[in-house]
Amino acid sequence: MPTPENPFVFGEIIDEPGFVDRTSELNQLVRDLADGQKVFLLSPRRFGKSSLVTLALLRLKKRHIHTVNLTVSSYASYAQFLEKFAEKVLRAAGPWDRVKNWITRFGRSVKPDINYNMTSGEVSLSLAKGQAFDPSRIAPDVFALPGELTKNAGFRMAICLDEFQQISEFDSGSVENAIRNQVQQQREVGYVFAGSQPSLMKEMLSAKRPFHKAGPQTFLDKIPASDWREFITRQFRKRGRTLNEAGIEALLATADLIPYDVQRIAHELWDYAELKDKRQLDVSDLNSVTDSLVAGQSTYYELLWEQLSAAQRGTLLALAERGPAEIYSQAIRSEYRLGPASTVQKAVQALDSRDILDRYQDRYFFLDPLFPCWIRKRVS
Ligand SMILES: Nc1ncnc2c1ncn2[C@@H]1O[C@H](COP(=O)(O)OP(=O)(O)OP(=O)(O)O)[C@@H](O)[C@H]1O
């Protein structure tokens, strides 16, 4: 019998059979997008936003809603982002007959190069280049496109702009205005703006910024432990293996329930079990897998550690050993010689902006849950 593929996938978009939980979030998102709502999806890195959105768009596609998925951070400039936005929207709206009138009109005001491949049916588009080209001038026309195409056309669209917090890198503010002004007029088009840095996204949604009150915000939670337990047990059982209760608990605790890390550690454990052909797995197996993952990262952690200030290192050590609950307390501060609470606060903020820590349910946590494992090992 051929060896089955490792069922634990990380660093990729998760599709249907391996998609754990999130049923109500998925249904809600599908409903909102089908209704033409503009929704904001926030969570720290690697919680599963892109996977959730991708699955929602797939569901919508099955309902004949035309879908577009763009990752804002993939584009080097505002002009390139506009180009790809227009291109993907035109492709999604296709066939050619439907879009060609619009292209002629758009062509007059914007003068892009538009190519249409008769055999593949694909549209490709490029905007004027050169120094004098000002993307913000044509942005309103480009962002109006989904509305123009769907108006009276008898179909709906759903558009995802992923890593949306990056949009403000393109220019100072006018891009947010341009998008907001256009999308709010598009009744037939649902939008999901997904963002990985909740603090930046929160800022973008604050009063005085164009997206303030533009639509509902959803903060994507972690996937509950019970769903992971069931999923992990089922996968190992299919291969005739068992991971005992304590082993699963240790896995989920080490991964801090961050979906990416749960999958990553489970993936390694699967390979380890295959290699050793072990049927009964427990905490000791889990620990040896975690140790080798941490060891594999140690050069990187070492370099990172060297770049941190003494206050930042002290704070991380206290967090790694004692958790986030009482990081500002007198007892912890004196035990770890952290100095006044204001110093700890400054250290935490610096670590947050370096993407070492982030906040979840009002507490700080390590974005990489293996880093505290390395820190603890270092001092032991
Ligand atoms: N519903 C899910 N079921 C199973 N695994 C999941 C799920 N959601 C996320 N994961 C795991 O987490 C990983 C990261 O997911 P995804 O890329 O969707 O997150 P993200 O929030 O978009 O991350 P980033 O902020 O880095 O873009 C996936 O590759 C997968 O291993």
Ligand SMILES: [Mg+2]
């Ligand atoms: Mg993502």
